[in-house]
Amino acid sequence: MNNIITIRFSALLILLVAALVTACKKGDNNALTPDLGTRVAGKYTYSELKTGGKTYPASDTNLKGTITLTRQTPTTVAIQLAIVHKATNEAFADDAAEDVDVVEAASGTIELHYNGDTIAKINGSKISIEGEDDAGTVFTLFATK
Template identity: 45%
Template sequence: MKPLLHFRLVWLALLLSATLVTACKKDNVVPQPTDLSDRVAGTYTYSELSSNGQTLPADETNLRGTVTISRQTETTVRIAFAISLRNGNPFLNDVLNDVTVRENGSAFTYEYSGQTFAQGKANQFVVNGRDTANNPFTLTATK
């Protein structure tokens, strides 16, 4: 009788452990978007301005605003710039459609009408431009 009792206990222990293992909740892993446009889409907040060899954080400049990137196709996006002066006057308020996004290693480039005008990495969007006096500047926005 003892071998039969031992067999039942072992069998019960195996059944119980199998039930516990299969009942464990797995971590909810959010799937990463595979589409290039989905990966860069989102709202980026103005964070710094570089001009004349100086880089200033947003709170030390007279600018504020956001850049919103929306998916159009797998490799094209719509970019809405809403950057203004603190007094409300517009600085960079424009919408670009059919902007091509390309991946270059861990970075992204943004092309409009055949010219690269911005780059990005992870949660950062960097625009290269020129002000009204034709001086180059770099505007950085982060997610």
């Protein structure tokens, strides 16, 4: 009688272990992480302007607008700048490009490369684009997603 109880207990234990082992999924956790193109895609609203060593919030400038990134492939996006003067709606930075490479930099930032040049950097939810106005003044536009 003791033998029958031991055999039943052993069989039950084997079934329980088998059920636990087969219940564990071996999934690819990378499938949950979106590709770079998807991660950076979206509409970024102009938030700051840096020029002459000073940074100005959007409310203290005469600019408004957006920067839109649209995913094309896992590693490329299209970019559309639509930054205008508040008072006149005249274009300040109105440009577009397709097949912009999205590259993860060693520093943890994401860079946008076009024709071999870095045209923008994304750090978290903030994109920055450096430029130069007609007078030769260097500036950096910031926009937040």
